[in-house]
Amino acid sequence: MKLKEFFAPKTEKVEEERDLIKFLSEVELFDNLTRNERRNLSQHLYERKYKGEEIVFKKGYPNVVMYIVKEGELQTYLDSPEGENLKTIKPKDYFGEVGLFLEEERTATIVASKDSVLLGISKRDMSRFIDEYPRAGSKILRKLASVLCTHLIRTNETLASKRDELIDLQKRLEDSESQLQELKNSQEVDKEKS
Structure with a gap:
């Protein structure tokens, strides 16, 4: 050798x-x-490989691992892959971070749309990392808090916009119903005159 x-x-x-x-x-x-x-x-990370069309997890599964996309691409569905794709997850994106801190089930189904390589860290391993390296853990937690706050702000803005659209649609519906009623009343008056 x-x-x-x-x-x-x-x-x-x-x-x-x-x-x-x-x-x-x-x-x-x-x-x-x-x-x-x-x-x-x-x-503290481990690597998982998924083939295209393979399900990473389904809505309702336990949420105890955060994943980072190293290679490939994934699709997010509210319930099943037959539904509408909510979001495409690409390299350097991560998901499942909430499960590191809360006892929540997965809120969506994730499917690999291409062969993909994910890096995972479990809730237990993240806790160990934070205990072993509190300074680094603090940096991650602060960054995560910042990211989650940004997501919350965007979600609130989207909800406010959708609420305004809904109020506008409701007003237009009421106006249409009022116009329809006026038209019916006018037709009844015309019938009575003839």
């Missing part, structure tokens, strides 16, 4: 770790961590 062949697996592992640490720096939730903090976090 040549010396180069002996060291090849170790070199490959070092390169994979370096690539993973770089990848984590590009994920919004972890972009404020130091290289060393990302390395420590990477020790």
